[in-house]
Amino acid sequence: MVLLLLLLALATWSAVLVQICAGPLAWAVPSVPLAATLLVARWSHPGRYRAACLVLGPVAGLAVAGGLLVPTIVLLLLAACAHRTRRWFPVRGLRGHLAYGCVFAFLELGLLLVFPMEGPGLTLEPGGWPWAVAGLLLTGWLFAVLDRLARSWPALAHVLTRP
Amino acid sequence: MWGWPGVPRRLRTPLLLAALLAAHLLLGPLLETTRTVAASRAAAPLAGTPLDGGGPLPDPGATVRRRLAAARRAVEAPPQGVPAARLPVLDLDPRRGRLVLGGGREHGVRPGALAFVDAGCVGTVDRVEPHLARVRLLQARGSALPVRVDRVRPGLPGGLEELYGILEGNGSRAFLGRAFLAEALRPGDLMVTLAREGQRELPVGVVETGGVRPPVRPLADPVGLSNVAVEGVAEPVHPEDLYEDVPFGLLVRGGGGGRLPVGMVRGPVRLPPGTALHRGGWYVGSVTAAGPDCATVSGAGDPGRTLTVRVVGDTGAHRCVIRGDGAGGVRVVSWPGGAPRKAGEVVVVTAGGQQLVPPWLLVGEGRWDPHAGGLDLELPATWPRSLLAARFRHEEARRRLLGSGR
Numbered sequence: 001m002v003l004l005l006l007l008l009a010l011a012t013w014s015a016v017l018v019q020i021c022a023g024p025l026a027w028a029v030p031s032v033p034l035a036a037t038l039l040v041a042r043w044s045h046p047g048r049y050r051a052a053c054l055v056l057g058p059v060a061g062l063a064v065a066g067g068l069l070v071p072t073i074v075l076l077l078l079a080a081c082a083h084r085t086r087r088w089f090p091v092r093g094l095r096g097h098l099a100y101g102c103v104f105a106f107l108e109l110g111l112l113l114v115f116p117m118e119g120p121g122l123t124l125e126p127g128g129w130p131w132a133v134a135g136l137l138l139t140g141w142l143f144a145v146l147d148r149l150a151r152s153w154p155a156l157a158h159v160l161t162r163p
Numbered sequence: 164m165w166g167w168p169g170v171p172r173r174l175r176t177p178l179l180l181a182a183l184l185a186a187h188l189l190l191g192p193l194l195e196t197t198r199t200v201a202a203s204r205a206a207a208p209l210a211g212t213p214l215d216g217g218g219p220l221p222d223p224g225a226t227v228r229r230r231l232a233a234a235r236r237a238v239e240a241p242p243q244g245v246p247a248a249r250l251p252v253l254d255l256d257p258r259r260g261r262l263v264l265g266g267g268r269e270h271g272v273r274p275g276a277l278a279f280v281d282a283g284c285v286g287t288v289d290r291v292e293p294h295l296a297r298v299r300l301l302q303a304r305g306s307a308l309p310v311r312v313d314r315v316r317p318g319l320p321g322g323l324e325e326l327y328g329i330l331e332g333n334g335s336r337a338f339l340g341r342a343f344l345a346e347a348l349r350p351g352d353l354m355v356t357l358a359r360e361g362q363r364e365l366p367v368g369v370v371e372t373g374g375v376r377p378p379v380r381p382l383a384d385p386v387g388l389s390n391v392a393v394e395g396v397a398e399p400v401h402p403e404d405l406y407e408d409v410p411f412g413l414l415v416r417g418g419g420g421g422r423l424p425v426g427m428v429r430g431p432v433r434l435p436p437g438t439a440l441h442r443g444g445w446y447v448g449s450v451t452a453a454g455p456d457c458a459t460v461s462g463a464g465d466p467g468r469t470l471t472v473r474v475v476g477d478t479g480a481h482r483c484v485i486r487g488d489g490a491g492g493v494r495v496v497s498w499p500g501g502a503p504r505k506a507g508e509v510v511v512v513t514a515g516g517q518q519l520v521p522p523w524l525l526v527g528e529g530r531w532d533p534h535a536g537g538l539d540l541e542l543p544a545t546w547p548r549s550l551l552a553a554r555f556r557h558e559e560a561r562r563r564l565l566g567s568g569r
Contacts, residue, residue: 013205020206020417021214046172050179061198062205063417065425065451065459068198069187073180080176118191123466125488 001048001159005055008036012059019063026063027124027131030138033060033075034108035101039146041079042086043160049079067117074111078104094144101143105136195452195459203427203457206415210429211548216416218545220445223525227510234473234480235523239390239399247279247392248399251515251522253295254565255385260303260332262286262385263564264296264393266400272296277356278391283366283382284308284356285391292560294405298391299332301368301381306332310339310367313353320344330354330367330379337368337379348377387471387482387499389515389522402521408551411440414457416546425451426460426546434458434552439513439520442547446513446524450552458552463526464491464542472526474538476509483538485511485526493527495538506532511540521553 012032019026033056041049057072064070082104091100109132112122124132150156170178186194209215239249250266266272268291276288278298286300287308299306312326328342339345339354348370355364368379411430426448428440433455440447440460448462449470461468468487473480481503484496503509509531515522529540555561 016205017209020202020415021209021216023216023417026417046176050176054179058201062202065198065461066191066195067187068194068201069183073183073187076176076180076183080180118195 001051004156004159005052008032008052009055009059011036012056013062016059016063024125024128025131027128028134028138030135030142031060031105031108032142033057033071034078034105035139035143035146037075037079038082038101038104038143039150040160041082042147043150043157045163046080046083048160049083050076053079064112064117064122067115067122070112070115070117074108074115077111078108094148097144097147098137098140101140102136103140104143105139108139109136192452196454199427199452199457199459200454202459203414203429203454206427207429210412210414214415215413215548216426216545217413217548220443220543220545220547223444223510223528227525227528230475230510231512231523231525234475238473238480247394248396249390249392250296250396250400251390251402251405252388253405253515253561255388256565257386260286260300260306260334261565262298262300262388262391263561264288264298264391265294265402265405266393266396267292267294267296267560269293270398270400271396272393273395276394276396277365278393279365280383280388280391282384283368285381285383285385285388288393290564292557292564294557295560295564296393297564298393300385301330301337301379302332302335304332304334306330306337308367309357310354311357311364312348313355313364313366320347327357328354337381338376339370339379340376345375345377346373348373354379384499387514389473389482402515402523405556406521406553407556409434409554411458411550411552413546413548413550416462425465426462427457428460428550428552429457430552431456432552432554434554435519435558437519438555439524439553440550441521441524441553442550444525445543446520446526447543447546447550449520461487462542462546463487464493469496470520470526471514472511473514473522474503474509474511474531476503476505476531477507478503478505482514483511485538485540491542491544493538493540493542502533503531504533506530506534509538511538519553519555 015032019029037052040052053075057075060071061068250264254263272291278285286298288296289299290297308330310330328339331340352370354367358364368381371378371380411428414427416426434450434453436450438450448460450458451461452459463470464487474483482499485493486496511526513520513524527540527542
């Protein structure tokens with residue numbers, strides 16, 4: 001699990017670098033920490049998704065001016081929600097996972113935009129919405145891919161589900 | 164492995180959330196410093212590559228330079244009829260009623276000297292350091308300035324021809340205290356300073372309402388001042404002399420409505436928040452958070468960034484407060500001294516009186532039209548990869564003057 005978290009942190013850091021240098025296109029970059037945290041929240045016990053949030057959140061927070069811990073808080077809220085509701089919403093199929101990931105990506109975007117921060121925080125200009133929508137879709141797609149990977153790769157499923 | 168012994172399972176996530184929220188609310192500056200250091204390390208691989216957002220700044224051209232030089236001469240000219248040079252304003256603390264000036268004992272500033280502008284007296288010098296001085300404003304608590312009522316109307320009891328008093332401040336307003344026959348004053352009566360040797364009297368304020376201790380409205384508004392004249396000072400102090408340039412390198416500039424609408428820079432020293440970065444006469448941005456060898460810098464067009472500027476056009480230089488709109492542009496927040504009435508091409512430069520931003524750095528060029536569009540300002544699209552931080556030379560003395568309760 002530690003190795004998995006390190007790999008996910010590396011992927012998150014790479015996404016942060018892309019966001020930093022992408023300018024307005026940064027909103028189209030999928031939220032790697034959200035997709036990863038959702039996967040862990042639906043497959044593992046609460047301790048694991050808390051650990052995932054504490055590792056991936058601060059890395060994602062590097063791109064949030066004035067709010068290093070804000071992504072961690074948002075991820076933890078969403079992961080807790082995903083974990084609690086995993087039996088109520090038994091998501092099936094690629095489309096189901098895509099829609100599920102998109103809904104959570106939308107919630108993450110809303111929470112990040114309304115979260116009170118002292119610095120500039122995150123702002124989404126009217127012209128940035130098409131990119132943000134692309135980012136939501138890509139996040140949903142990434143979650144669906146990760147879930148498919150876990151289902152088809154027993155070693156990953158074992159790491160996620162073992163007690 | 165991830166367990167919390169002794170804490171019920173149901174409470175673990177809520178407790179963690181509460182702890183994170185408390186840290187976010189209580190440790191904001193520390194977290195932002197941590198973020199600055201970590202983000203600068205993360206962005207280091209981008210520095211010097213085409214992905215860092217760096218690029219050349221435009222050349223303002225000879226016409227713009229001439230226009231700025233003329234505006235600067237007009238703004239920094241000494242007040243007419245008074246042999247006193249101007250000193251740049253560095254800080255205004257309205258709550259405590261203080262101005263910190265760039266110029267001190269070595270420039271001839273003495274405690275008790277009057278500080279004034281064209282409109283009238285601002286206050287008196289109350290503390291002097293070798294290179295800085297502090298002015299106590301007329302409204303400040305403990306302020307006391309002897310004044311005379313100009314043009315006393317005839318018919319006062321006892322045939323008095325002149326009225327004198329002490330103008331005192333209570334922290335928010337100025338009153339005429341310890342005045343003989345104060346009840347004889349009427350709203351609109353003008354107060355002037357007592358004439359000193361070789362100088363004319365300076366206007367101070369006008370009586371607002373009558374009474375035994377009538378309130379007085381000072382004529383000079385300290386808000387937005389970029390320089391003030393101080394009696395006894397022969398040579399002006401140029402703002403540039405108060406700063407030294409420290410080279411900094413650009414790590415990355417993530418502007419243009421991105422998720423990181425700030426720049427990261429790296430250099431040899433820790434910069435205090437508020438320090439301006441510039442290059443080739445252009446204002447690039449100001450430090451919002453800093454680590455030992457790096458800083459987060461916010462540009463004029465970044466969201467939530469407020470900057471006081473001078474809009475220099477055909478009708479002179481007008482003070483203006485602008486705010487970044489997050490999409491690389493700015494919008495006008497206010498015109499403290501009134502907006503220019505005539506439309507035309509304008510050059511926007513930094514104004515003094517805002518801590519660590521030197522005045523007369525170019526912010527952008529554009530057009531002002533009071534009837535259509537307002538201020539349409541074009542900011543530089545990129546930041547240069549090699550920057551200069553305007554580090555204030557007398558930071559210790561500035562802190563002493565700002566922090567001292569006396």
